[in-house]
Amino acid sequence: MPHVTVVRADNPGPMTLDGTRSYVLRAPGSSSCVVVDPGPDDERHLATLAEAGPVELVLVTHRHADHTAGSARLHALTGAPVRAADPEHCHGGEPLRGGETIDASGLRVDVLATPGHTADSVSFVVTVPDGAGSGEPVVLTGDTVLGQGTTVIAEPDGSLRDYLASLDLLERVGAGRVGLPGHGPALDDLGTAVRAYRAHRLERLDQVRSVLATLGPAADADAVVAHVYADVDPSVRRAARQSVVAQLAYLRDETA
Numbered sequence: 001m002p003h004v005t006v007v008r009a010d011n012p013g014p015m016t017l018d019g020t021r022s023y024v025l026r027a028p029g030s031s032s033c034v035v036v037d038p039g040p041d042d043e044r045h046l047a048t049l050a051e052a053g054p055v056e057l058v059l060v061t062h063r064h065a066d067h068t069a070g071s072a073r074l075h076a077l078t079g080a081p082v083r084a085a086d087p088e089h090c091h092g093g094e095p096l097r098g099g100e101t102i103d104a105s106g107l108r109v110d111v112l113a114t115p116g117h118t119a120d121s122v123s124f125v126v127t128v129p130d131g132a133g134s135g136e137p138v139v140l141t142g143d144t145v146l147g148q149g150t151t152v153i154a155e156p157d158g159s160l161r162d163y164l165a166s167l168d169l170l171e172r173v174g175a176g177r178v179g180l181p182g183h184g185p186a187l188d189d190l191g192t193a194v195r196a197y198r199a200h201r202l203e204r205l206d207q208v209r210s211v212l213a214t215l216g217p218a219a220d221a222d223a224v225v226a227h228v229y230a231d232v233d234p235s236v237r238r239a240a241r242q243s244v245v246a247q248l249a250y251l252r253d254e255t256a
Contacts (some may be wrong), residue, residue: 006211027106060084061142116163
């Protein structure tokens with residue numbers, strides 16, 4: 001297993017839980033490291049990441065600011081290229097491609113395209129190659145799978161259809177392996193967590209179907225939120241609405 005250090009940003013909130021988790025990864029004995037998700041533009045947080053170096057490479061799971069706002073500054077502090085699927089968040093590095101393999105800091109990093117939360121979401125399977133260490137890979141999931149709670153299908157380009165396909169992929173890859181999410185604690189078995197995620201999504205879809213059967217197929221997102229997510233805290237009601245928009249799009253495509 002790679003050596004993993006968690007550096008948690010001081011940005012707690014309803015959407016970030018106890019703060020964004022940046023990860024510092026290296027193979028045993030490696031003098032350099034890989035940073036995943038620089039986090040917010042917080043000088044103390046970024047200095048801690050830079051001091052863990054030398055940083056060879058910075059990787060980004062998706063574009064949201066609580067993961068990317070510090071990218072340019074970390075690049076300036078370390079000189080390490082920042083790579084993301086969205087070119088807008090690359091600094092000195094090429095965009096990530098799903099299916100590519102990266103060798104850095106004695107590690108093998110396999111890039112998985114896992115869209116759904118956002119169109120540019122990726123996950124990383126990180127392995128210490130044979131001969132350099134032992135143990136199972138770890139899987140970094142960004143916001144696709146969280147350490148607690150569930151993630152939002154975010155506007156404007158989140159897709160429930162893509163998200164369910166990404167869960168299928170992560171269940172296969174993550175069976176019996178540790179999952180390292182962008183927020184919340186590590187997951188002892190990512191495959192088990194993914195199955196719970198899928199069951200929750202399908203349950204919510206059934207609830208939305210039931211509401212549409214009552215209110216009619218033209219019911220808007222606000223009406224569905226009022227019925228399906230009536231018990232959620234007001235601080236995450238906007239996120240719930242985004243997921244409902246994605247659920248409605250999924251169901252209407254299903255019946256088109």
